[in-house]
Amino acid sequence: xxxxxxxxxxxxxxxxxxxxxxxxxxxxxxxxxxxxxxxxxxxxxxxxxxxxxxxxxxxxxxxxxxxxxxxxxxxxxxxxxxxxxxxxxxxxxxxxxxxxxxxxxxxxxxxxxxxxxxxxxxxxxxxxxxxxxxxxxxxxxxxxxxxxxxxxxxxxxxxxxxxxxxxxxxxxxxxxxxxxxxxxxxxxxxxxxxxxxxxxxxxxxxxxxxxxxxxxxxxxxxxxxxxxxxxxxxxx
Ligand code: G3D
Ligand code: MG
Numbered sequence: 001x002x003x004x005x006x007x008x009x010x011x012x013x014x015x016x017x018x019x020x021x022x023x024x025x026x027x028x029x030x031x032x033x034x035x036x037x038x039x040x041x042x043x044x045x046x047x048x049x050x051x052x053x054x055x056x057x058x059x060x061x062x063x064x065x066x067x068x069x070x071x072x073x074x075x076x077x078x079x080x081x082x083x084x085x086x087x088x089x090x091x092x093x094x095x096x097x098x099x100x101x102x103x104x105x106x107x108x109x110x111x112x113x114x115x116x117x118x119x120x121x122x123x124x125x126x127x128x129x130x131x132x133x134x135x136x137x138x139x140x141x142x143x144x145x146x147x148x149x150x151x152x153x154x155x156x157x158x159x160x161x162x163x164x165x166x167x168x169x170x171x172x173x174x175x176x177x178x179x180x181x182x183x184x185x186x187x188x189x190x191x192x193x194x195x196x197x198x199x200x201x202x203x204x205x206x207x208x209x210x211x212x213x214x215x216x217x218x219x220x221x222x223x224x225x226x227x228x229x230x231x232x233x234x235x236x
Contacts, residue, residue, distance in 0.1 A: 013058065015067040016181045017090055018174075021113045022097035023105040027133040030164035031097065032072050035174050038167060052083055059171075061179040063186060068178050088121040093128070093181040095173065100132040100161060101140040106147070114155065127180040128157035131173050136163040 020028040036055050054071040073087055096113060098105040109130075117123045130152050132143060145161070152159045158176060162169040 013065045013067050014182070014185065015056070015069055016092040016178060016185070017054075017069045017071065018093035018095065018177060018181065019071045019087055019091045020073070020095050020097060021117065023099075023102075023108045026097045026099040026102070026105050027164045028072055028095075028097050031095075031131070031133060031162060031170055031173070032070050034164045034167055034170045035070070038171070052087060057174070059175050059178045061175065061182045063179075063182055066178055066182050068174060070174070084116055084120040088117075091121060091126060092185070093177045094121075094126050095129050095131050095177055096157075097131045097133055098143065099134050100143045101134055101137045103142040106132075106143045106151075109151065127177055127184060128155065129173060129177040129180075130155075130157050130159040132159070132161040133164060135161040135168060136165045 020032065022028055032055055036057050052071060052073050054069055056067055056069045058065055059068050071087060071091070073083060094117065096109050098109055100106075114123075117126070130148060132145075132148055145159075148159050148161075158180075160169050160173045160176065162173050164170060
């Protein structure tokens, strides 16, 4: 309730790493592109993402502004196996994406992505959001909202349908997840009464330095704080 809007020294908004997960082609890259550059029409030339990249975006939460560092990867297992530990390291939230016109992409969440989440992260510590993308293609729907809601109940997460094409619910989805992440961080902070989680990882725009500490909040260096992806920091 009385949580402060910012929790890093110097009043900078806290930065949280969140990751996109889901099959290739469901629209992960398009969702991130729509969020970070909302006026851009959907780019039909977006090629399958290779490896890992991330982008940062300032977002509003009921508790104030925070910065999301959004990691996006190829939905190909061949890459995922090698890169998943790096991908998940220090992540605070995950958006699980499927395509509402593709039942297989929904089944992959329980058959593949949830298992990988459990293998490579402490899944209970991650805030999770289920996103059914391509809601503009209602006529080709293969996954009902009831099915998606049942999945959410089973795994304990919230759910939104989005369209990266029209922009519908895209900002809301990212704000919803980052709001949950921020609430958790503030709660943890107030529980530890001003203890541990102030430890920023200075000057690192990817949380990939050798582990000394596992900060809840990762600080971007000043020069890297305004939005450009810096794939060089992914360590891959
Ligand atoms: P990925 O990053 O999950 O692999 P992409 O998926 O973002 O590369 O998107 C895969 C394809 O789906 C792209 O089409 C993209 O334009 C399309 N797409 C993404 N989101 C939506 C959406 O909300 N609605 C519709 N109708 N299409 C979407 P192409 O034709 O380039 O393969
Ligand atoms: Mg992609």
